[in-house]
Amino acid sequence: MPEANIKIENAVVSYREDVVLHGVSLQVNSGEFVGVIGPNGAGKTTLLTIVNGLGNLVSGSVQVLGKTVTKSGRHELRKQVGYVAQIENIDPRMPMSVREVAMIGRYGLLGLFHRPNRYDWRIVDEALAMVGMTHLANRPIGHLSGGEQQRAAIARCLAQEPKIFLLDEPTASLDWKARTDILELVKRIHAARHLTTLFVTHELETLPRTCDRVVLMKEGTIIGDGAPDKMISAENLSRLYDLPLAVIEERHPHINPHGEH
Amino acid sequence: MQYAILATFLGGIACAFIGVFVVLLHMPFIGVAMSHAAFAGALFGLLIGVNPLITAFVFSFIVALIIGPLADRGQLSPDTSLGVIFSLMLGIAFLIIGLMPTTRSDALNLLWGSVLTVTRTDILLLAIVAAVVVGMVVVFFKEAQATVFNRQIALSVGLPATLILYVILFMTGATITVSLNSIGGLLIFSLILNPAAAAYQLTYNMKKMFLLAAVFGVASGWAGLLLSYLFDLPSGATIVITSSLIFGVCALFSPKRKTRKMPVKTGSEKHSG
Numbered sequence: 001m002p003e004a005n006i007k008i009e010n011a012v013v014s015y016r017e018d019v020v021l022h023g024v025s026l027q028v029n030s031g032e033f034v035g036v037i038g039p040n041g042a043g044k045t046t047l048l049t050i051v052n053g054l055g056n057l058v059s060g061s062v063q064v065l066g067k068t069v070t071k072s073g074r075h076e077l078r079k080q081v082g083y084v085a086q087i088e089n090i091d092p093r094m095p096m097s098v099r100e101v102a103m104i105g106r107y108g109l110l111g112l113f114h115r116p117n118r119y120d121w122r123i124v125d126e127a128l129a130m131v132g133m134t135h136l137a138n139r140p141i142g143h144l145s146g147g148e149q150q151r152a153a154i155a156r157c158l159a160q161e162p163k164i165f166l167l168d169e170p171t172a173s174l175d176w177k178a179r180t181d182i183l184e185l186v187k188r189i190h191a192a193r194h195l196t197t198l199f200v201t202h203e204l205e206t207l208p209r210t211c212d213r214v215v216l217m218k219e220g221t222i223i224g225d226g227a228p229d230k231m232i233s234a235e236n237l238s239r240l241y242d243l244p245l246a247v248i249e250e251r252h253p254h255i256n257p258h259g260e261h
Numbered sequence: 262m263q264y265a266i267l268a269t270f271l272g273g274i275a276c277a278f279i280g281v282f283v284v285l286l287h288m289p290f291i292g293v294a295m296s297h298a299a300f301a302g303a304l305f306g307l308l309i310g311v312n313p314l315i316t317a318f319v320f321s322f323i324v325a326l327i328i329g330p331l332a333d334r335g336q337l338s339p340d341t342s343l344g345v346i347f348s349l350m351l352g353i354a355f356l357i358i359g360l361m362p363t364t365r366s367d368a369l370n371l372l373w374g375s376v377l378t379v380t381r382t383d384i385l386l387l388a389i390v391a392a393v394v395v396g397m398v399v400v401f402f403k404e405a406q407a408t409v410f411n412r413q414i415a416l417s418v419g420l421p422a423t424l425i426l427y428v429i430l431f432m433t434g435a436t437i438t439v440s441l442n443s444i445g446g447l448l449i450f451s452l453i454l455n456p457a458a459a460a461y462q463l464t465y466n467m468k469k470m471f472l473l474a475a476v477f478g479v480a481s482g483w484a485g486l487l488l489s490y491l492f493d494l495p496s497g498a499t500i501v502i503t504s505s506l507i508f509g510v511c512a513l514f515s516p517k518r519k520t521r522k523m524p525v526k527t528g529s530e531k532h533s534g
Contacts, residue, residue: 096406096410105418107419
C-alpha cells in the first residue's frame with residue numbers, strides 16, 4: 001500500500017466572507033507527481049497553502065507526512081515542504097546574491113543560533129548546479145530574468161531538501177523557452193529525487209508528459225482526478241472553463257474529445 | 262559635550278541598523294508614523310506627569326500593532342490609514358503642546374532634540390538599546406535576512422516571520438523612544454532613514470549594508486555636532502542635514518543608479534488561483 005504523504009479531508013478554507021475551498025478531499029501518495037489545473041479563482045493556490053499550513057483551514061483535516069497540520073506545528077512542517085510561489089517581484093536593488101537566497105531554503109532547518117556551515121553551502125551549490133545557475137551564484141538576486149528567478153526559487157527549495165514540493169504556476173509570465181526550461185527542470189528533479197510534487201499550472205499542452213495524475217479544480221471543489229490523458233479532454237476542459245465544446249475542439253484539435261468524469 | 266558625542270555614536274548606530282530594516286522592508290511611512298506616535302506619547306507623558314519615555318514607547322508600539330497587520334498583508338504603500346494615523350499623532354502632539362501649562366521648553370526639546378543636554382540616563386538607555394539591536398541582528402542575522410527578503414518565503418521555509426516582523430517593529434519603537442531626547446521627534450526619522458538609504462545605494466551585500474549604514478549614522482552625528490558647534494546652529498538640524506548630504510553623495514555615485522525600480526505589477530493574492 002503506497003504511503004499517503006498528503007491527506008486532505010473535507011477541507012474548507014475561507015478568507016473573511018469568501019469561501020475559497022468547499023470541502024475538498026485529496027490524497028497524494030509518496031513520490032506522486034500531481035498536476036492541478038483550473039480557471040483563476042478555482043482555489044488551486046489555496047489547496048497548496050493548506051498543505052504547508054500557510055492557508056486558513058476553517059474545517060476539515062489536513063495530514064501531511066503522517067502528522068495533522070495544526071497552528072502550533074506549522075513551522076516544523078514547513079521545513080519539510082518546499083514551496084515555489086508565483087513569481088514575486090523582487091527589489092532589483094535587494095542586497096543579496098543568488099547563492100544567499102538559495103541558502104534561505106536551509107534557514108528553517110538550521111534552527112536558531114546556528115549559522116550555515118560548509119556542508120550547508122555544499123548542498124546549496126549542488127542545488128544551484130541542478131537548476132543550471134552556478135554561473136549566476138554571485139549575481140545580485142534582483143538582476144535576474146523571470147526564468148532565472150524561478151530557477152533560483154527552485155534551487156532554494158532543493159536546498160531545503162524537502163519531502164514535498166509545491167509549485168504554484170512557476171511558469172506564469174515567462175516566455176516560451178523559459179517555460180519549457182522550467183517544466184523540463186521540474187521533470188528532471190522529480191525523476192532524480194522522487195519528491196511528492198503538487199504542481200499548479202496552466203500548461204495543458206505539456207502537462208500529460210510531466211504528471212502522473214491530474215486534478216481538476218473549479219469554484220473551490222475538485223471535479224476530476226485521474227490519469228492525464230483521461231483528465232485533459234475537450235469535454236473536461238469545456239466543463240472546467242465554461243467554454244463550448246466546439247470552441248475547445250477548434251482551439252485545441254489535438255486534445256482527445258472524451259475522457260472519464 | 263562628551264555625552265553628546267557618545268549619544269550621537271550610540272544613536273547613530275542604533276538608528277542606522279533599524280533604518281536598514283525600514284529601507285529593505287519598504288516601510289518608511291510606518292517608521293514616520295511610529296516616530297510621530299512616540300513624540301505624541303512623550304508629550305502626553307509630560308502632560309500627565311508620567312515618565313515621557315514610557316508613554317513614548319507605548320504610543321509608538323500601539324501604532325506598530327495597528328500598522329503591523331497592514332504591513333503583513335503587503336499594504337506597505339502610503340495608505341489612507343497610515344496618513345490618518347500620521348496626521349492624528351501630529352495633531353495630538355500639537356494639541357498637548359497647546360494644553361501645557363507655563364513653560365513648554367521640555368515639550369519643544371522633544372520636538373527639536375537637545376543633544377547637548379542629554380543626561381547619563383539617556384546615554385545608558387541608548388547604550389542598552391544599541392547593544393540589543395546590534396546583538397539581535399548579529400545573533401539572528403539569517404532570520405532577519407530571510408524576513409526582509411520576502412516574508413512569505415521566510416514563512417514557507419519554517420521561520421516565524423510574522424514574529425520576526427513584530428520584533429523589528431518593537432525594536433524600531435524602542436530606538437525611536439530612546440533617541441527622542443537627543444534628536445527630537447520631528448527629526449528622528451531622518452536619522453533612521455538617511456544613513457541606511459545611503460548604504461543601500463552602495464552595496465549588494467546585506468552585512469555590508471548594516472556596517473555602512475552605521476558608519477554613515479555615526480558620521481552624520483559627529484559631523485553634525487561639529488557644524489553645530491562651529492556655527493552655533495541647532496544640532497538636531499545639522500545632524501539630519503548632514504545625513505541627507507551623505508545620502509545625496511551616495512545616490513549620485515551609486516553603482517545601482519542604472520538599476521530600474523521595482524516593477525509596478527504585483528504578484529497575485531495568496532488566496533486566488
